[in-house]
Amino acid sequence: MIAIQTTNLTKKFQDKTAVNSLDISIDQGELFALLGVNGAGKTTTIKMLTCLSKPTNGDAILLGNSIVSNPHAVKEKINVSPQETAVARNLSVKENLELIAQIYGLGKKAVDIKVEEMLTTFSLTEVSKDKAKTLSGGMQRRLSIAMALISNPQILFLDEPTLGLDVIARRELWAAIEKLKGSITIILTTHYMEEAEALSDRIGIMSKGKLKAVGTVSELMAKTETKTLEDAFVSLGTKGEVN
Numbered sequence: 001m002i003a004i005q006t007t008n009l010t011k012k013f014q015d016k017t018a019v020n021s022l023d024i025s026i027d028q029g030e031l032f033a034l035l036g037v038n039g040a041g042k043t044t045t046i047k048m049l050t051c052l053s054k055p056t057n058g059d060a061i062l063l064g065n066s067i068v069s070n071p072h073a074v075k076e077k078i079n080v081s082p083q084e085t086a087v088a089r090n091l092s093v094k095e096n097l098e099l100i101a102q103i104y105g106l107g108k109k110a111v112d113i114k115v116e117e118m119l120t121t122f123s124l125t126e127v128s129k130d131k132a133k134t135l136s137g138g139m140q141r142r143l144s145i146a147m148a149l150i151s152n153p154q155i156l157f158l159d160e161p162t163l164g165l166d167v168i169a170r171r172e173l174w175a176a177i178e179k180l181k182g183s184i185t186i187i188l189t190t191h192y193m194e195e196a197e198a199l200s201d202r203i204g205i206m207s208k209g210k211l212k213a214v215g216t217v218s219e220l221m222a223k224t225e226t227k228t229l230e231d232a233f234v235s236l237g238t239k240g241e242v243n
């Protein structure tokens with residue numbers, strides 16, 4: 001079953017084409033990483049797929065619903081954890097999770113069950129009573145992703161989930177994402193080759209708004225006759241653009 005199918009998906013800002021005729025197909029349960037240098041068009045792609053920004057041209061079908069003609073149906077099935085961590089700083093970890101569960105209309109028992117599940121999955125049980133503002137960056141990011149999962153989305157978008165995290169916090173977040181694999185479709189954007197390599201089933205490499213290649217790590221290396229994902233990335237026309 002296909003979770004996401006984009007056709008000629010395009011976004012222009014005045015004379016700038018941020019996303020240029022993207023055709024991509026992502027299966028249900030897949031963890032798909034979008035890799036690209038700054039300005040490649042990753043965030044703009046995610047914004048269109050999450051119905052936060054309308055395409056200039058083209059469309060995307062998410063679980064049977066069009067982002068252009070039926071964005072409400074799409075929004076019911078997806079959630080996004082944005083680049084900026086979105087937590088209520090003065091609420092505790094548990095209160096943040098409870099708040100979201102209540103917003104989605106879960107009953108008292110369902111709230112308790114879901115909150116417990118999220119605290120365990122994201123290793124936040126020990127800090128459940130701590131105010132969000134006292135957490136480390138990595139823990140805040142884990143809480144933010146847990147909050148995005150409360151509504152049981154079928155597709156989760158993670159926009160640079162480990163940006164700015166130290167290596168330990170990054171590994172802890174990877175472990176949490178690993179636990180979700182298979183049960184939910186995840187689209188992840190990242191700058192980090194090792195992150196894409198560690199987590200994803202397939203990788204799409206974007207450059208200047210275009211999708212340059214899609215495949216598993218070994219497929220991308222074979223296609224470019226390289227021995228590492230980083231070399232494949234550079235070989236796919238991104239040389240000189242890397243910051």
Ligand SMILES: Nc1ncnc2c1ncn2[C@@H]1O[C@H](COP(=O)(O)OP(=O)(O)OP(=O)(O)O)[C@@H](O)[C@H]1O
Nearest residue numbers: 013016017018036037038039040041042043044045
């Ligand atoms: N609202 C906007 N108005 C004008 N140009 C924009 C707007 N949003 C994005 N762009 C441009 O579109 C291009 C793609 O940006 P986008 O943020 O999607 O890239 P990205 O791959 O997510 O980059 P980063 O890794 O830095 O987050 C960039 O050249 C950017 O300047």
